[in-house]
Amino acid sequence: MENDATLTIGENAYALNIIEGTESEKAVDISSLRKQSKFITFDDGYGNTGSCESSVTFIDGDKGILRYRGFDIADLATSSNFLETSYLVIYGELPSANELDLFKERVYKFAKLPDEVISAIHAQPKNSHPMGVLAAGLQSLGGAYPHYCTNDRKADLDCFDESAALIISTVRTIAATRHRFLLNEGVPESNPTASYCQNFLSMMFGNDSSSEDIPASVINALDLIFLLHADHEQNCSTSTCRMIASGGANPFASLAGGVSALWGPLHGGANMAVIKMLNQIHDAGDDGSRFIESAKQGKTRLMGFGHRVYRNYDPRAKILKSACDDALEALGVSSPILEIARRLEEEALKDPYFVERKLYPNVDFYSGIILQALGFPTDMFTVLFAIGRTPGWLAHWKEIAETGKKIHRPRQIYQGSPLRPYSALEKR
Ligand code: SDX
Numbered sequence: 001m002e003n004d005a006t007l008t009i010g011e012n013a014y015a016l017n018i019i020e021g022t023e024s025e026k027a028v029d030i031s032s033l034r035k036q037s038k039f040i041t042f043d044d045g046y047g048n049t050g051s052c053e054s055s056v057t058f059i060d061g062d063k064g065i066l067r068y069r070g071f072d073i074a075d076l077a078t079s080s081n082f083l084e085t086s087y088l089v090i091y092g093e094l095p096s097a098n099e100l101d102l103f104k105e106r107v108y109k110f111a112k113l114p115d116e117v118i119s120a121i122h123a124q125p126k127n128s129h130p131m132g133v134l135a136a137g138l139q140s141l142g143g144a145y146p147h148y149c150t151n152d153r154k155a156d157l158d159c160f161d162e163s164a165a166l167i168i169s170t171v172r173t174i175a176a177t178r179h180r181f182l183l184n185e186g187v188p189e190s191n192p193t194a195s196y197c198q199n200f201l202s203m204m205f206g207n208d209s210s211s212e213d214i215p216a217s218v219i220n221a222l223d224l225i226f227l228l229h230a231d232h233e234q235n236c237s238t239s240t241c242r243m244i245a246s247g248g249a250n251p252f253a254s255l256a257g258g259v260s261a262l263w264g265p266l267h268g269g270a271n272m273a274v275i276k277m278l279n280q281i282h283d284a285g286d287d288g289s290r291f292i293e294s295a296k297q298g299k300t301r302l303m304g305f306g307h308r309v310y311r312n313y314d315p316r317a318k319i320l321k322s323a324c325d326d327a328l329e330a331l332g333v334s335s336p337i338l339e340i341a342r343r344l345e346e347e348a349l350k351d352p353y354f355v356e357r358k359l360y361p362n363v364d365f366y367s368g369i370i371l372q373a374l375g376f377p378t379d380m381f382t383v384l385f386a387i388g389r390t391p392g393w394l395a396h397w398k399e400i401a402e403t404g405k406k407i408h409r410p411r412q413i414y415q416g417s418p419l420r421p422y423s424a425l426e427k428r
Contacts, residue, residue: 009037019050023058040411047308050234052242052405056089056395057233064312064360068231069093077319082226083107083196086168086391089231090398104196106165111190111199113173114144118187121177130178130383131263135256137174138167142252149250153401156250160401163251164394171390172196175383176203197222200387205375217330221370222384224323228316228363229388231395235308237261237268241393245400246408258393259386265303268389270364271381274304275372278337281344288344296353304341304365305348311358320366321345327370338369 005016005028014036017029027050034040043049058067066073068089076085080094087095087103095103113121120140124133142149148163150156156163176188180203188203194212197219232238240261244254262268277300281291295302307314328335345361348354364385371381 007033007037009039012037019053021053023060034411040413042413046239051239051408052234054233054396054399055092056392056399057231059233059309061307061309061311064310064315064318066232066315073228073315074319077224077227080227082223082230082388085227085230089391090164090395103165106161107169107196108192108199110166110169111173111192113141113170113177117141117144117170117174118177121174122181124178126182129263130175130380131259131269131386133178134171134174134383134386135259137178138171138252138256138259141166141170141174142250145252149252151248151250153248153404157398157401160251160394160398164391164398167251167255167394168390171387172200173203175380175387176200179204179377179380195219197226201374215330217327218374221323221327221330222374225320225367225370225384226388228319228367229385229392231389231392235267236264237389238393238396242396242400243408245397246405248407251394251397254397255390255393258389262386262389263382268364268382268385270303270362271368271371271385272378274341274364275337275368275378275381277303278340278344278369281340282337288340288347292344292347292351296351302344302348302354302359304368305354305361306357306359307362310360310362313360314362316363317361317365320363320370321361324366324369328373331373333373335369335373337372341365341369 004018007014007016007028014033016033019027019029021027030041041049056069058070059065068076068085069092071080071088071094076088080088083104084095084100087100117137117140121133121137124136128136145163145166148156148159148166173188173190180186180188188206191199191202194202198214201214201218201222234242237258241254241258244257245251265273277291281288284290291300292302294300304317324335324338328338345365348359354360367385368378368381371384372378376384
């Protein structure tokens with residue numbers, strides 16, 4: 001759609017193009033605005049700004065729609081699995097049986113970490129958070145495979161199938177290696193014949209029982225959680241990955257940046273914050289109503305609620321809410337905090353404060369309850385989010401590398417001091 005928008009500033013009118021997406025989203029293309037008018041636009045936090053055109057994921061926040069490469073998240077949750085969905089997110093199509101076997105073979109062969117990476121993980125300060133260790137582990141991994149991270153876009157793309165499989169495989173091993181090290185349990189043994197989640201659970205909690213003894217319900221619950229986290233278009237951490245990729249940096253550097261961005265409590269760190277919140281409510285003998293009041297007064301936030309894009313129920317939360325019952329029943333565990341979560345949701349969804357602000361449960365509200373029931377330590381919950389999000393981050397690195405986008409460099413409006421002369425120290 002050429003020149004369908006006109007921006008009038010004072011006496012001047014500026015013709016701008018309109019871009020329309022395949023799902024009829026529309027944007028005013030302002031890429032010529034500064035050249036035409038010397039004006040830039042301002043959008044603190046980018047809530048109204050499209051940073052790119054992408055084909056990976058579509059979200060309709062008003063309708064609560066989430067699709068990976070055109071496939072609805074509910075269909076994938078019902079019929080697919082994490083590795084097949086990872087292939088879809090990265091390569092754009094569901095794999096044939098042969099393509100999936102080849103992808104799995106590539107991923108499974110990389111499960112073992114090089115010794116120098118294991119040493120780097122063990123060398124992290126003892127109080128390092130698992131997310132900090134994961135980011136450091138990814139950079140160390142790149143150091144162990146220098147031919148996969150040359151920072152030459154063509155060279156890094158040529159080996160992307162291998163480097164992507166390596167990263168998808170070893171984010172599990174980095175997480176499990178650190179966990180077992182802190183327990184003084186040595187280096188986990190990877191079982192290359194076990195499935196993706198089976199091997200990860202075995203590396204995490206492996207004891208005398210082999211990975212074959214892990215109940216299918218546990219494996220399936222974790223696989224679902226990873227699948228639901230696989231991508232979510234231009235969220236804070238994915239946009240960070242794209243920003244880093246736009247400078248020509250390799251996938252290891254890009255994903256280490258994504259891990260760092262995901263760590264924040266307003267983003268991926270929320271799944272840890274939800275469990276902490278639910279435990280606090282439980283320990284205070286509160287049925288949730290006191291906590292909701294404090295959230296309404298702005299004293300705290302109902303973690304796991306609200307979203308920058310969804311102004312409706314996050315479809316992932318809907319799937320996880322029902323998966324909670326199945327997982328807890330299959331695990332034979334009850335969860336007092338699940339009942340509290342249910343009550344919080346019920347109360348919030350009929351409270352004008354939340355209704356007026358269109359605050360609904362997001363992906364983090366129920367995921368932590370399942371992860372806690374699976375036996376993961378709370379401070380690893382965001383690492384598990386990162387493991388799930390790895391294919392999405394890789395898909396966006398690939399999209400930037402293939403489209404050869406310019407380096408991302410937003411503008412600003414300067415609000416600092418006007419020009420002033422230097423004053424000698426003795427005069428200050
Ligand atoms: C993820 O972007 C993605 O796609 C992210 C993600 C992904 O898959 O990558 O979906 C994963 O990060 C999910 C979000 C996880 N974070 C949380 O659960 C933390 C709790 N939620 C909030 O902090 C908040 O809702 C955000 C950060 C998620 C969104 O914030 P917004 O859209 O910027 O909303 P806002 O801060 O402008 O708040 C609008 C109003 C404010 O009240 P008023 O000033 O109008 O009176 O809503 C209130 C806020 O105080 N509000 C909340 C609230 N979230 C917003 N009040 C209580 N509890 C909350 N959770």
